[in-house]
Amino acid sequence: MIRHIIALIATILAAGAFWFLAQMDIKSERAKLIADIIEKTKMEVPNKQKSMVTPIKQTQSVTIEDKRKKEEDEAQKKLKSLKDRAGSAMAFKVSPLYKQKCSSCHGVNGEGIIGPKLVGLSEDKVYKDLQDFKSGKRKNYVMYGLLSKMSDDDIKALSQEIGTFEQKLNSTK
Numbered sequence: 139m140i141r142h143i144i145a146l147i148a149t150i151l152a153a154g155a156f157w158f159l160a161q162m163d164i165k166s167e168r169a170k171l172i173a174d175i176i177e178k179t180k181m182e183v184p185n186k187q188k189s190m191v192t193p194i195k196q197t198q199s200v201t202i203e204d205k206r207k208k209e210e211d212e213a214q215k216k217l218k219s220l221k222d223r224a225g226s227a228m229a230f231k232v233s234p235l236y237k238q239k240c241s242s243c244h245g246v247n248g249e250g251i252i253g254p255k256l257v258g259l260s261e262d263k264v265y266k267d268l269q270d271f272k273s274g275k276r277k278n279y280v281m282y283g284l285l286s287k288m289s290d291d292d293i294k295a296l297s298q299e300i301g302t303f304e305q306k307l308n309s310t311k
């Protein structure tokens with residue numbers, strides 16, 4: 139009886155081993171198939187790329203290069219004209235305070251952009267204007283906002299500086 143059981147177990151084990159090996163075989167067969175497919179695509183794809191894709195890529199890279207060069211040239215030109223304009227506009231040096239707070243609207247030398255021209259205004263006139271803006275007597279939100287945080291010393295210094303703009307401009311001509 140025990141022998142029979144052992145024989146049965148041995149048979150089952152043998153069958154299991156056989157099945158396992160068969161599975162391995164299938165797997166390796168599949169692996170080989172996949173390897174074959176990969177090998178084939180490896181052979182074909184580079185050929186296609188060489189005949190079709192590469193020339194397109196080349197022409198593309200050439201046009202991109204051209205475009206970039208053009209853009210660079212244009213940027214260079216713009217920068218140059220900007221520098222030229224800044225150079226001619228900047229006729230004389232101004233204080234850092236004026237440059238930082240006022241030049242964006244009134245111009246680097248008070249020639250006027252968004253804000254009115256300041257060249258030619260006397261120190262007294264500018265000082266009065268600024269005080270009127272600050273007190274709200276003369277209503278302008280931009281100037282008020284700017285001056286409300288500015289000390290009287292700075293306002294006085296700016297007025298004095300702007301008062302000299304015309305003479306400075308004339309002396310550079």
Ligand code: HEC
Binds near residue numbers: 243244263278297
């Ligand atoms: C954001 C823009 C802007 C900035 C920055 C600015 N201003 Fe003005 N400024 C104006 C405008 C706009 C007016 C005209 C307001 C009006 O007439 O009601 C003006 C008017 C003036 C006037 C009166 C001129 C006139 O003939 O009536 C003076 C003076 C002046 N600004 C000085 C300054 C000073 C000094 C600074 C720097 C502290 C300054 N502004 C900064 C926009 C600006």
